[in-house]
Amino acid sequence: MSKLVPALTIIAAIGSGVVGGVFFAFSNFVMAALARLPVPQGIAAMNSINITVITPTFMTALFGTGLLCLVLIAAAIMGWSQSGSYWLLAGAVIYVIGSPIVTMVFNVPLNDALAAVDPASSNGAAVWANHLSQWVMWNHVRTVTSIVAMACFIFALL
Template sequence: MIKLLPTLTIIAAIGSGVVGGVFFAFSNFVMAALARLPVPQGIAAMNSINITVITPTFMTALFGTGLVCLVLIAGAIIGWSQPGSFWLLAGALIYLVGNPIVTIVFNVPLNDALAAVDPDSTNGAALWANHLSQWVMWNHVRTVTAIVAMACFIFALL
C-alpha cells in the first residue's frame, strides 16, 4: 500500500483541485448571478443546478476523492515515519470534513428544502434569502477546505 500512496496522493490533489474549482466558481459568481434573478427564477435555476450536478463525473470527483482520502488516512498512519505523512493525513482529514461531510450535513438539506418550497410564495422568498446566505457560507467552507487539502497533498509529495 505504501507504494500506491504517491499515485493516490496525486489523484487526491487533482480531485481536491477540481472540486475546489467548482465550489470556487459558485462562491464567486454563480450564486451572485442567481441572487440577481427574481426569486422564483433564482429558485428554479438553483433547483435545476441541483438536479444536473448529480453526474457520475462530479460525484466521482467529490465522493471518489473522499474515498481516496480514507485510504490516504490509513496510509499516513501506517507509514507515519515516512516524509510527508503529516501533510497527507492533514489533507485527507481536511478534505473529508470540509467537502463530503459539509455537503451531506449542510448543503444537501438546504437544497432539499429549496426543492420543496413554492417559489412564488412568501415562504419561498424567505427560504431563498436564507439559502443565499447559509448555502453560500457552507460553500465557502467547501471551497477553502478543498484548496487547502490540495495544498497539503502537494506538500506531502514534496
C-alpha cells in the first residue's frame, strides 16, 4: 500500500491536470469563439462538441480520475497520520466535487437543454444566451477545481 498510494496520486495528478487543461481551453477561448458565431451555428457546434467529447479517453480522464479520487479519499483517511494525507484528501475531494459532480449536476443538464431546442427559434437564442453564461461559469469552476486538485496531489507527494 505504501507504494501504491503515491503511484495512484501521480495518476490522479495527471488526470486532473489533463481534465483541467481541457476545461481551461473551453473557458479561455473555445466558448468565446462559439459565442461569435450566429446563434444556430453556435448551438450546432456546441451540440457537436457535446456528442464528440463522449470518448473512452476523455470519459476515462474525467470519471476515471473521479473514481481514483474515491480510492484516494479512503487511503488518506486510513493513513491520516502519514505525511501528505491532508493534501491528498483535499485534492481528491476538490476534484470529485468540482469536476465530475459539477459536470453531472450543472453542465450536462445545460447541454441537454441546448440539444432539445430549435437553434433557429427565439427560444433557441434565449437558451444559447443562458448556456453561454451559466455553462461557462460552471466550466470555470471545473477548471479551477481540477487545477487546484492537481496542485494538492503534487503537494501530497512532496
